[in-house]
Amino acid sequence: MCMICGCGTGTDEHPGHEHHHHDHSHGADDAIDFGAGLAGVHLPGMSQQRIIRLEQDILSKNDGFANANRDRLKAVGMFALNLVSSPGSGKTSLLVRAITDLRSRFPIAVVEGDQQTSNDADRIRAACVPAIQINTGKGCHLDAHMVGHALDQLPLTPNGLLFIENVGNLVCPAAFDLGEAHPSASRRVATVWRNRCG
């Protein structure tokens, strides 16, 4: 046992006493402070745990992808809307009608979100505009990363319109910014939609 500090190294010779087996710090005045760690306290036999303060938004990764999508669309000059509403409320029907009315005035592209099948994208393509289907499988909403991949495959055109039809769900998509022009716009559209389509 070390006769200087009492540790069980099996030797009593510690020239210079250089071993560091505790959580302690050496201050400017050579004081050895066992309570100066992150926990601010020393308990015999226990190492100090570290406390890491982060204050980081949990969806910051999604928000990063969303901002990248938004910058990309802004650089091209394309206006994006994220359409959110409940299942069966008529999102695709409204979209098909909007495309029919607007396609002669604006280049239009569509991202279709659905858990399964490409039925919705097929309906959009039948209206003669490019559409990418994203199947989320068990996921109940689109996220910005998925939309970024869809943007890789769609023609992004100056002064164009990008419609993103989210998965039919009024709760889950609300948390996930996709990079649309104005996140609150989609909520207003959804509200109007709900009032009209029930």
Added chain:
Amino acid sequence: MHEMSIAESLVDLIEEQGRSQGFSRVRLIRVKLGALGHVEPEALRFCFDAVSHGTIAEGADLDLETVAGEGWCARCSRSFAIAARYDICPVCGQSHVRMTAGDELRLAELEVE
């Protein structure tokens, strides 16, 4: 259940921190949740247990701190408690109210070893 994606994002953040700050086990995770937000605490716990399995966050206590709703009226320049989004100002009765708290979804702190 969007809490599953949120739990995945939480575990991703923790694993990133583990790599950059050099820890391999998490004992406690403190998360701030807005009372008027979109996350159901029990659903988040359930999803966290499922998603953290086999990661450095497995077995960690998940401490969910609720942050009460608060609004600020641009007309009266004052803050007050709100019970719902789009609440009106209790003083002037107008809706120039910006929500200043209650929508949090933030990883506040980790206890690690």
